Amino acid sequence: MKHISYVHPSITLIKRAIDLTFSITCLLLTLPVFVVIALMIKLSSPGDIFYCQLRVGKMRAGKVKHFKMIKFRTMVNDAEKGSGAVWATSNDSRLTPIGKFLRKVRLDELPQFINVIKGDMSLIGPRPERPEIVIELDKEIPFYSERTYEMTPGITGLAQVNQGYDTCIDDVKTKIAYDFAYSLSLTKLHRWLLMDLNIIFKTIVIMVLGRGQ
Secondary structure, three states, X not given: OOOOOOOOHHHHHHHHHHHHHHHHHHHHHOHHHHHHXXXXXXXXXXXOOEEEEEEEEEEEOOEEEEEEEEEEOOEOOOOOOOOOOOOOOOOOOOEOHHHHHHHHOOHHHOOHHHHHHHOOOEEEOOOOOOHHHHHHHHHHOOOHHHHHEOOOOEEEOHHHHHOOOOOOHHHHHHXXXXXXXXXXXXXXXXXXXXXXXXXXXXXXXXXXXXXOO
């Protein structure tokens, strides 16, 4: 049976072209910033500069893609060695001083442009979640795992700019509503353009005002 996607075909092509163009340009322009951040991380706390973590990617026809998401390390080394995967908090004690700053202005996510170029992520889409958390939340919330159906997860997105990190199950339920609202915008070209422009504007505001977590 031929697979039929709900995503408008023009959106798929335009979105990928924007992802590649913007990510390659940003990586080239921010190379000096990469060097400065890498030195700040290395000199301020022991551990690696980058942090790679397995995440759930795009779901399609019953198949789920997994990938290694790359970020600048913002937490102390082996932050979850004893606790395992836990909810984030507004004043997370595991964050390093440099890490707290990087998260506020979202510069910790710069290396994710590499994921975008590889096709693991998009600039805009649902936040990619960890497999173990997806398994647990799928038991609590119906259709939770469907949030990335036909959608590539993004560096920023409708849920991210309106809510931020999940701290409890109620936050997740609200975020799913945002994720499905974004998926509806992918059916119409003009609706998607307006949605993405709104998300980009809000993302810039969050970065400038340091409202990230």
